[in-house]
Amino acid sequence: MPGRSQGELTILYRGPLASCDYDCPYCPFAKRRDNPEQLSRDRVALERFTAWVAGRDHPVSVLFTPWGEGLVRSWYRRAMVELSHLPHVRRVAIQTNFSCRSGWLAEADLDTLALWVTYHPGQVTYQRFLGRCRDLLERGVRFSVGVVGLPEHLGQARRLRADLPPEVYLWVNAAEGTVYTDDEADAWTEIDPLFQYSRTPHRSAGLPCRTGDSVVSVDGDGTVRRCHFVPAVLGNLYDGTFAPRAAVCPVAVCDCHIGYVHLETTGLYDVFAGGVLERIPALLPPG
Numbered sequence: 001m002p003g004r005s006q007g008e009l010t011i012l013y014r015g016p017l018a019s020c021d022y023d024c025p026y027c028p029f030a031k032r033r034d035n036p037e038q039l040s041r042d043r044v045a046l047e048r049f050t051a052w053v054a055g056r057d058h059p060v061s062v063l064f065t066p067w068g069e070g071l072v073r074s075w076y077r078r079a080m081v082e083l084s085h086l087p088h089v090r091r092v093a094i095q096t097n098f099s100c101r102s103g104w105l106a107e108a109d110l111d112t113l114a115l116w117v118t119y120h121p122g123q124v125t126y127q128r129f130l131g132r133c134r135d136l137l138e139r140g141v142r143f144s145v146g147v148v149g150l151p152e153h154l155g156q157a158r159r160l161r162a163d164l165p166p167e168v169y170l171w172v173n174a175a176e177g178t179v180y181t182d183d184e185a186d187a188w189t190e191i192d193p194l195f196q197y198s199r200t201p202h203r204s205a206g207l208p209c210r211t212g213d214s215v216v217s218v219d220g221d222g223t224v225r226r227c228h229f230v231p232a233v234l235g236n237l238y239d240g241t242f243a244p245r246a247a248v249c250p251v252a253v254c255d256c257h258i259g260y261v262h263l264e265t266t267g268l269y270d271v272f273a274g275g276v277l278e279r280i281p282a283l284l285p286p287g
Helices: 036-054 074-084 103-107 126-139 151-163 182-191
Strands: 009-014 060-064 089-096 113-118 142-149 170-174 215-219 223-225 233-236
Touching: 009 036, 036 074, 060 074, 074 089, 074 103, 074 113, 103 126, 113 126, 126 142, 126 151, 142 151, 151 170, 151 182, 170 182
Parallel strands: 009 060, 009 215, 060 089, 089 113, 113 142, 142 170
Antiparallel strands: 215 223, 223 233
16 A cells, blocks of 8 residues: 555544453553443444445545454454455455454455454463464465563563464564563564564654545544544544545654554555555565
């Protein structure tokens, strides 16, 4: 995705879903158990969004970034499958712990679908998670795998890197609020040669960013913002009040991959060419 041809749009969609089958102590998101009414509202919102994408006549790419775990819900699996078969959808991806079963993937177009999978030690056994990754490989699914860079995860991350084939990118997210010494950063860089991009926040104020123009954030009501980290509303997807507009970033720093990957100054559209949404680099530097 080196840029946007006329009308091409990338959407980061986050509906009201907040429930998760994991309870990670380091997760920055407030988890809750959604009641049936909340789950129904999320399903209706997602189906409305999927229908909107289906009705477009220009290229669209979608990354689902739910607060909770989406793929344990049938409507997220169904949306992934349906969107993957639309000719104008370039990519449909989701951030997931992939605790769900994988049989539904047989119905998807695997040239379009991709997964951003996070390994959470303490929430799933190592062998169970590795087995899921091997299943994805056997099915020919395009996916990346990652961990949060906490000291207690280092050993498992090293083990995972050794057990996965080299073509599977294993990324490391800097733990929120953590300042890494050079030795600590070097240890994580041995696993993820691109860890330098996550290690420290990126200065972003006044710098050109694709968000708001070729990339937007959309919530369950269709409210459009330039990204998840800028609260200003740009209009609504469904009532025609939103139109893409280029503007520099209004916040001081950006410390999340789904934000700073779109900053033009990082050059990450070249690093992740063809795999921006699923976080798969075009060519990984030597580890």
